[in-house]
Amino acid sequence: MGTMATRTFLRLPQVIQLTGLRKSAIYKRIALGQFPAPIRLSARASAWASDEVESWQQLQLDNRDAAA
Secondary structure (H helix, E strand, O other), rough: OOOOOOEEEEEEHHHHHHHHHHHHHHHHHHOOOOOOOOOOOOOOEEEEEEHHHHHHHHHHHHHHHHOO
């Protein structure tokens, strides 16, 4: 069997802390297709897949390095 990366669900305060973006900036980027959309966990709870947020972070670093 292959190895699976550990995936956790991140709630909004964790996403804000990890990205440095405010809530409004996160949702604006989601609407523009520039940030991963949250996953609906229940009628009142959403979260982001940690691996998707990490991929977005890596893309930001790659874009910065490509521009340098």
